Amino acid sequence: xxxxxxxxxxxxxxxxxxxxxxxxxxxxxxxxxxxxxxxxxxxxxxxxxxxxxxxxxxxxxxxxxxxxxxxxxxxxxxxxxxxxxxxxxxxxxxxxxxxxxxxxxxxxxxxxxxxxxxxxxxxxxxxxxxxxxxxxxxxxxxxxxxxxxxxxxxxxxxxxxxxxxxxxxxxxxxxxxxxxxxxxxxxxxxxxxxxxxxxxxxxxxxxxxxxxxxxxxxxxxxxxxxxxxxxxxxxxxxxxxxxxxxxxxxxxxxxxxxxxxxxxxxxxxxxxxxxxxxxxxxxxxxxxxxxxxxxxxxxxxxxxxxxxxxxxxxxxxxxxxxxxxxxxxxxxxxxxxxxxxxxxxxxxxxxxxxxxxxxxxxxxxxxxxxxxxxxxxxxxxxxxxxxxxxx
Amino acid sequence: xxxxxxxxxxxxxxxxxxxxxxxxxxxxxxxxxxxxxxxxxxxxxxxxxxxxxxxxxxxxxxxxxxxxxxxxxxxxxxxxxxxxxxxxxxxxxxxxxxxxxxxxxxxxxxxxxxxxxxxxxxxxxxxxxxxxxxxxxxxxxxxxxxxxxxxxxxxxxxxxxxxxxxxxxxxxxxxxxxxxxxxxxxxxxxxxxxxxxxxxxxxxxxxxxxxxxxxxxxxxxxxxxxxxxxxxxxxxxxxxxxxxxxxxxxxxxxx
Ligand SMILES: Nc1ncnc2c1ncn2[C@@H]1O[C@H](COP(=O)(O)OP(=O)(O)OP(=O)(O)O)[C@@H](O)[C@H]1O
Ligand SMILES: [Mg+2]
Numbered sequence: 001x002x003x004x005x006x007x008x009x010x011x012x013x014x015x016x017x018x019x020x021x022x023x024x025x026x027x028x029x030x031x032x033x034x035x036x037x038x039x040x041x042x043x044x045x046x047x048x049x050x051x052x053x054x055x056x057x058x059x060x061x062x063x064x065x066x067x068x069x070x071x072x073x074x075x076x077x078x079x080x081x082x083x084x085x086x087x088x089x090x091x092x093x094x095x096x097x098x099x100x101x102x103x104x105x106x107x108x109x110x111x112x113x114x115x116x117x118x119x120x121x122x123x124x125x126x127x128x129x130x131x132x133x134x135x136x137x138x139x140x141x142x143x144x145x146x147x148x149x150x151x152x153x154x155x156x157x158x159x160x161x162x163x164x165x166x167x168x169x170x171x172x173x174x175x176x177x178x179x180x181x182x183x184x185x186x187x188x189x190x191x192x193x194x195x196x197x198x199x200x201x202x203x204x205x206x207x208x209x210x211x212x213x214x215x216x217x218x219x220x221x222x223x224x225x226x227x228x229x230x231x232x233x234x235x236x237x238x239x240x241x242x243x244x245x246x247x248x249x250x251x252x253x254x255x256x257x258x259x260x261x262x263x264x265x266x267x268x269x270x271x272x273x274x275x276x277x278x279x280x281x282x283x284x285x286x287x288x289x290x291x292x293x294x295x296x297x298x299x300x301x302x303x304x305x306x307x308x309x310x311x312x313x314x315x316x317x318x319x320x321x322x323x324x325x326x327x328x329x330x331x332x333x334x335x336x337x338x339x340x341x342x343x344x345x346x347x348x349x350x351x352x353x354x355x356x357x358x359x360x361x362x363x364x365x366x367x368x369x370x371x372x373x374x375x376x377x378x379x380x381x382x383x384x385x386x387x388x389x390x391x
Numbered sequence: 392x393x394x395x396x397x398x399x400x401x402x403x404x405x406x407x408x409x410x411x412x413x414x415x416x417x418x419x420x421x422x423x424x425x426x427x428x429x430x431x432x433x434x435x436x437x438x439x440x441x442x443x444x445x446x447x448x449x450x451x452x453x454x455x456x457x458x459x460x461x462x463x464x465x466x467x468x469x470x471x472x473x474x475x476x477x478x479x480x481x482x483x484x485x486x487x488x489x490x491x492x493x494x495x496x497x498x499x500x501x502x503x504x505x506x507x508x509x510x511x512x513x514x515x516x517x518x519x520x521x522x523x524x525x526x527x528x529x530x531x532x533x534x535x536x537x538x539x540x541x542x543x544x545x546x547x548x549x550x551x552x553x554x555x556x557x558x559x560x561x562x563x564x565x566x567x568x569x570x571x572x573x574x575x576x577x578x579x580x581x582x583x584x585x586x587x588x589x590x591x592x593x594x595x596x597x598x599x600x601x602x603x604x605x606x607x608x609x610x611x612x613x614x615x616x617x618x619x620x621x622x623x624x625x626x627x628x629x630x631x632x633x634x635x636x637x638x639x640x641x642x643x644x645x646x
Binding site: 291305306387 | 452454477480481483484485487489491492493494495504505508509550553554557
């Protein structure tokens with residue numbers, strides 16, 4: 001490695017060296033390289049043949065709006081646009097504040113954002129030809145402002161505000177009729193569920209983890225039972241239980257179905273998250289707590305300033321894995337009739353006009369799921385790098 | 392080599408231990424330990440592995456709890472009263488064998504965290520204190536690094552600075568150089584020697600004989616949870632009175 005970097009060799013042969021070292025170092029390695037190349041070629045070839053000669057891609061543009069926002073009323077679409085532009089701006093701020101003094105390399109983030117923006121291009125007409133560039137501009141404006149003036153912490157609070165803003169804009173009646181949450185759908189609903197689940201399950205999971213390791217037996221017992229019961233229940237069942245029991249617990253049977261689903265996914269994810277965080281808590285050497293207490297920090301200060309930051313840092317990969325799993329698990333809300341991305345796809349496939357297009361549909365949504373999951377895991381890698389203090 | 396004798400007879404008592412017993416389950420780690428340390432005194436605690444040195448020193452700031460007997464630090468008795476414990480911890484700094492720096496905080500943050508959170512010092516004031524201490528332990532240029540980027544000797548000096556940032560009246564050291572490579576021991580001992588001559592009360596578990604002879608006022612020898620012998624360094628190293636001390640010295644001195 002070191003040597004190939006130092007010797008001033010032309011590009012081609014540097015690649016040859018790399019290939020020799022990594023792909024053909026031993027006979028077995030060469031065979032494996034050859035076999036996997038064949039496999040990759042075969043998969044790519046078959047997929048290309050299908051994609052370019054057989055696939056009927058027209059189903060995607062014809063249903064793009066459904067895929068993105070489900071049955072959201074078209075005359076109310078300005079709500080979605082407002083939210084998207086505000087989100088674009090905040091994404092830009094986020095991206096900019098995190099990239100202080102760094103070059104523009106956060107491509108996964110921007111890709112995901114741009115996809116989300118273009119997501120709504122159903123037909124090119126007056127509003128869209130203005131709105132799409134506006135959203136893109138918002139990303140860049142946010143970026144340069146964020147890089148110049150904002151701390152990452154300030155942006156995190158901005159996100160919370162943006163989320164509340166989005167919930168209001170997407171539903172509340174401002175005089176010409178509101179939008180029911182049951183009309184939210186597609187990728188929009190998937191994102192809302194995932195964001196709520198990830199954001200809300202985090203504090204709950206951390207609290208459960210701390211509770212489980214608590215020295216007070218009652219608290220520890222309650223948290224343990226809660227965690228184990230939830231972890232012993234399939235998510236689908238958790239959704240059903242949330243539908244049936246949340247009204248019972250909170251009173252009133254007209255509690256929003258989406259809200260119940262949010263509670264279900266939050267509780268489910270929190271239980272797993274708690275176990276990850278507990279692992280982080282237990283991996284911390286006892287000397288850390290002793291040093292903090294010897295300095296006179298209180299138990300709470302020790303927990304918040306010394307223990308939690310390190311425990312959470314240690315489990316960042318697990319937490320992100322959890323977030324990605326949750327993002328994809330949102331597809332299970334089809335079971336309670338919410339029309340997120342997968343449910344919508346399934347219903348398009350059953351539309352007589354689009355019989356036989358499931359390959360195109362499921363291929364497309366798998367790409368969409370992948371882009372967001374990949375953005376999350378690549379964001380996590382950046383985060384880990386930034387948090388690594390042992391360089 | 393030997394320092395001019397301090398006159399401690401009139402000095403107030405910093406640490407008083409009376410008939411202290413400490414059990415881990417059924418195992419008795421401290422047996423009827425009594426001793427007194429005067430303000431400004433430098434005491435070195437030695438003894439074989441497992442003899443209860445760490446246990447005793449950790450009882451002084453309540454990292455361990457003793458079961459019977461009395462420990463009074465700076466006039467405050469250690470009881471289950473959290474206010475007493477907090478008061479004592481504010482006045483007692485501790486340095487550990489394994490440094491125990493906070494790896495997620497920079498060197499300077501490690502030092503300023505307690506003054507800011509416990510004493511509620513302003514950030515700027517705390518950082519001033521922190522930089523002065525880093526100057527004192529000889530590594531001001533490392534302020535913005537993380538502990539993981541420092542050598543062991545540097546880390547231990549940061550740990551000393553961190554403890555000093557609370558301006559303690561008493562400093563406890565539990566084998567501060569045992570985890571260090573030989574070439575780094577001196578830089579830490581030099582800091583400790585400077586500290587010892589500054590008038591602070593020090594109780595230090597260490598087998599560094601040079602250090603003990605140079606700055607200690609007294610050696611306390613532990614064995615099997617008991618204080619076996621107390622003497623000046625010269626007396627202790629030249630004429631140990633008990634057989635156990637003789638045996639121990641012959642082992643660590645290798646003859
Ligand atoms: N948390 C604990 N639980 C049970 N026994 C313990 C615990 N901590 C220490 N002991 C025991 O108490 C005795 C005294 O231990 P201590 O750590 O005080 O010895 P030490 O003199 O510091 O030894 P060393 O030189 O190895 O550090 C030992 O026998 C040890 O096994
Ligand atoms: Mg010890």
